Amino acid sequence: MILVTGATGAVGREVAALLAAAGPVRILARRPERLTVRGPGVEVVEGAYGDRPALDRALRGVASVFLVTNSPTEPDDERVAAAARAADVRHLVKLSMMAVEEPGAEDFITRRQRENEQAVRESGVPWTFLRPRTFMSNTLSWAKGVRSAGVVRALYGDAPVACVDPRDVASVAVAVLTGTGHEGRSYAVSGPQAITAREQTAQLAGVLGRSLRFEELGVDAARSALLAKYPRPVAEAFLESAERQRAGAKAAVLPTVGELTGRPARPYRVWAADHADAFASDGALPLPAAAPGRLPPPSPSG
Incomplete structure (x- = not known):
């Protein structure tokens, strides 16, 4: 079983949809009513990262986790990684951002993502970091x-x-979640x-x-x-x-999408x-912005 978090975001919902098309998937969602991925193979656990019992329920029997966090103040990566270790999760795939590997990037968002990556490294759970460029x-x-x-x-x-198209980032994520040999590696995606x-x-x-x-x-x-x-x-x-x-x-420009998915970005x-x-003048609305007090989805500026 694979657990997907951030499934209402640009990448997470695509990851959940791709996995659901191939088999069962579990989703941890703070607001399940916002989910667009549904079906008989989709199991939803309602809860937030700060709710350890909900995390434990979501991680029970899970082999791999796709992790998206966006709080500027909460230690959500530490929380999930600790719970994943207790649940004997074998692989944690974290959505980060490309700027973390660039010495000249010292802005608040990049520093937070570096701290989050370090928390995952120190957890002892085998990890992979996906580092996309701006969506x-x-x-x-x-x-x-x-x-x-x-x-x-x-x-x-x-x-x-x-x-990069978030759908391409999601395809890379699924290749990593369902493939082998990706532990301990970081993939920059453009x-x-x-x-x-x-x-x-x-x-x-x-x-x-x-x-x-x-x-x-x-x-x-x-x-x-x-x-x-x-x-x-x-x-x-x-x-x-x-x-x-x-x-x-x-x-x-990096070749990661083609190398891991077999098709060009x-x-x-x-x-x-x-x-x-x-963008049409028909009253359609764009996706909502991040709520006040929360970071935008990873790689808004990566």
């Missing part, structure tokens, strides 16, 4: 402006990033090309068949927008990450086409 799905934050005014507003429109926000805007316009305008935000405007959604340490982490991206730190144009409804 393509982050551009869902543009949806409201695209729908209402045909405009994309973002910081540093000419800064390249080898962003998309197939480095692309700028201006280029993404142009590709999105082509997919939608309408003209879109790109407007570059200044740092102060970007900070104000971020502070409206996130705690200050998280907002400042995004800004620090953007500076690294502008310096070219996120442009490297999806380009942004394909992701945009598959999510065009979110």
Whole structure:
């Protein structure tokens, strides 16, 4: 049995869906009503990471765990790893972020992920770390402006990033969870090309068949927008990450998706086409932002 956490997030729900299509899967969910993966082979345990009895129930008989955490203050990785060790779990696959392996990345989110990785290492449970680059799905934050005014507003429109489709990260995760020989390894995961926000805007316009305008935000405007959604340490982490991206730190393209899944990583144009409804002027809404006091899903700025 494989336990999936974070199954309402961009990667976790795809991991759960892929595993459920092949056999039984168990999901630990704080809010089960938000789950989109259901079926006779899907077992749901309601509970939070801070609820040890719920963790114990979820981990009973589990061989492998897919772990996603996002609290900026709670020791959730330590909690899950300790419970996994007590349950004799054989493999813990943690969703982290690529920035943890980059010496120049010292923002709040990256430091937290390094601490979380260390907690998993010290637990004694065999581990694998997945370290994706920025998710393509982050551009869902543009949806409201695209729908209402045909405009994309973002910081540093000419800064390249080898962003990755969350579905590709999920496919890598499933390959690691169901394969062998991955313990003690870390996999950095990128998309197939480095692309700028201006280029993404142009590709999105082509997919939608309408003209879109790109407007570059200044740092102060970007900070104000971020502070409206996130705690200050998280907002400042995004800004620090953007500076690294502008310096070219996120442009490297890696072959991990192809090597572990046997097929190439999806380009942004394909992701945009598959999510065009979110940007159409029909009242569709993008995915919700992270709740105040919680980190965004891993790799918002990785």
